[in-house]
Amino acid sequence: MTIVLDAPRIVITRPLMTLKNVSKSYGAVQAVRDASVEVFPGEVMGIVGESGSGKSTLLRMMNLEDTPDTGSYTLDLPDVQGNLFELDRFARRMLCATKIGIVYQNPHLGLLMNHSSSGNVAERLLVAGERRFLVLRDKAQIALEASEFPLERLDAPPIELSGGMQQRVQLAKAIALEPALLLLDEPTTGLDVSVQALVLDTLKRLQQDRQITMVIVSHDLGVIRTMADRVIVMRRGVVVESGLADQIFQDPQHPYTQQLVHAKL
């Protein structure tokens, strides 16, 4: 036992997603300061922090909705190269549609509320160029089924659905193209506790069945604890601590993390 490998990883060598030294200011407010995040294939990464900590800004950047002032973003996928922040609008949209899925806290951001649920899912496939009606219908149905959406409501518009069901439609839309990265922005915030548990369970099941790499942002530590393998803690735009989920919750190192964990009911 004389050879000791250094800290760098032995098992999985390359992260799927790498955000490096990302900073973003809105006017005088620095939303994110020099944040670096790596997410590995098949892993669930949780981002916690109070409102205004920059966690949602970071997620929006991962979805290429926002560009930082400095920093780079790479995805380790066969047909994706370079700093994604430098892509033009067209390439960016194509990449977002085919490689990245997102579920927003507010379903109005992610869904066309008056179109059918299946149509909302089909839209993703249409953006990717699918032009066969029956294929669209089949694939939408499969994605909705995987999200445990009741198929008898396949064509109901989201506006007529409950909050939990709307999140399932968003989820189906996000996974319809089997993205490499699934982003979840407070996916269960605002839902009833029981509904929240069901949605989390669906997410967990999907993650296990498909080994989807996920990044989940929440201010709810319970959600992060249930979902995440690893956690990063953000405060005032800065990543103050990162580690295994159980370590962050059982043996937090940073004063702020301790405060956060101890504040949990």
Add this chain to the structure above:
Amino acid sequence: MSLKTLTRDWEPMSYGFLDASAKRELRRKMLKAVAVPGCQMPYASREVPMARGWGTGGLQVSLTLINPKTCVKVIDQGADDSVNAASIRSFLAKVSGAPTTLDTLKADLIQSRHRIPEEVLREDQVLVLQVPNPEPLRSVQPNMSIARQMHADADYGRMWLQLYEQIVRSGRIMQGASYPSMVNGRHVMTPSPIPRWDVPKLNMAKHLTILSAGREKRIFAVPPYTRVEPLVFDDVPYKVEDHAKLTCNRSGARGFFMNEIPQEDGSSTHEISDSEYGVKAIRRTEGDDIVLGDTWYKNGEMSS
């Protein structure tokens, strides 16, 4: 002493009602529109003595293109004799001295609302279509700034979503008029509220079509010999209205786009929508020396 002795006789301030700079702008925008088929070009829509929404866009194009030798035909829903068509026709003649006609074959310039004539248009003819709403993306993207970006990116996925929704809700595509169509493989346009029946007539047509929306201040064009393809799913073919077997009860013409005339007993009869074609057909049966032109549809089938 009367007012007449004190004033000069009326004469137009400028030829063809519009002033020279307005016509120059329209010409430039039309050239741009021809250069980028199907792409909407903004223009400064002028005031004309007609309410916005009644064909002011088409009228401005006609006023720009017209000269004393241009033979003008104006139709509204296929008919030359509706009030709106008649008013525009007489206005065009009055401000330019141009001759007018009802016969598609004799016209150089045809301004139309909601129809394309049944007789095939030639290379020397120009069709001007009045457009109420030029933006095909409006129903799927209410934000016009984003809609323009979508045009720039050829991001038209949502147009199919609209069709998807119609099939899901009604079992078939319900879009009757203004059927969104891809022009030259690049820009999706609304062909103005012409029926589905008329859209195939634009594909690789010999004539120039200019579409103009006065209220929305947009001009776009389908140049001669340009592809116009209605958006369809690969597995749901494009269908025109089921008028192939209908017969006009006045002219006996068969296999053309018809107007349905409801009857008192609840049934309905049909009349050909292209009224002048019907008139010509009747006169020919009565023995007049009438030339019926080649038609796009033969026996109710679009001939390619």
Add this chain to the structure above:
Amino acid sequence: MTLVLDVQSLTKGFTMHHLNTQMAAFDDISFGLHAGEFLLLKGTNGAGKSTLLRTLYRSYLAQSGAVLFQSSHGVIDLIRAADVDITHLRRTEIGFVTQFLVARPRVSAQALVAEPLRQAGHSAEAALDEARRWLSAFGVKEELWRAYPTTFSGGEQQKVNLARALILPQKLLLLDEPTASLDVQARTALVARLAELKSQGTAMIGVFHHPDDVSHLIDRVIDLTPNASNPEDREDVAYECKTGAA
């Protein structure tokens, strides 16, 4: 005999920022663990037995020292290894058994037990069959297999948890009082399973309130009571050597 774990001068304490204090847990612990060896941790309450287990599992971060683990990928220091490696090792080589079940809503008992096998790449059907076998061995009634453990009594939850934790043979197993408040049948099944795993070469470190249940498995004992002699000495002094063990 292969050395599975080589713990060198491991030190752990907690910093409590809101109190501005440091609390020492254990200091400068060293020991080695071989394949198929069973090590009992003992000591008074608060001596740091559970803390040591959690530090080895990386739920707690050590302050200094090294924990060299002979993984199938080579030797890796569990204290400094990257988080992803730890996650991976936890799925494949290092198990942790507690008395507390982390049940999830709407996941059946058998699905929960089958999960480690699923993650290790077994087919859904094979994993479920194996899961049912272990639920039965631990005495969970068949009508409960498809039910959700969130509604189970504490004892039944614990059985589900044990079945889940022990279903997949691991290289290293950390046991944190798994027998507490367990009924006789389950306890017997547990001990039998531990013996089986041990004979297959699983190295184990355990904390037991009543070590009598597993006394025949114990190879060595480490006493973490403060002021006890240093770890190396403890190994020598306080060990209870069983026949057949080295």
